[in-house]
Amino acid sequence: MNGIVHPFTGALHEQDGDGNIRVTHDGVEGIFGTDGHWISGELRECDPQLCGWVAGPQVANHRVDTEKAKT
Numbered sequence: 001m002n003g004i005v006h007p008f009t010g011a012l013h014e015q016d017g018d019g020n021i022r023v024t025h026d027g028v029e030g031i032f033g034t035d036g037h038w039i040s041g042e043l044r045e046c047d048p049q050l051c052g053w054v055a056g057p058q059v060a061n062h063r064v065d066t067e068k069a070k071t
Helices: 047-056 066-070
Strands: 003-005 012-015 021-025 028-032 040-041
Touching: 003 047, 012 047, 021 047
Parallel strands: none
Antiparallel strands: 003 012, 012 021, 021 028, 028 040
């Protein structure tokens, strides 16, 4: 999965495929809403702003040539 690693905590924030955010830190996971509210899991804290970033639309950037990156 694609995600973002938090620059301070090192927690990985990634989409779970069901519209929620899976956060993994030191082997502990939690599921959060796109606004950062806890849904389930052992991990009960996350960065709500990073959840919004990860949950947002994936927009192609005209400056990045994705075809060139594949080769």
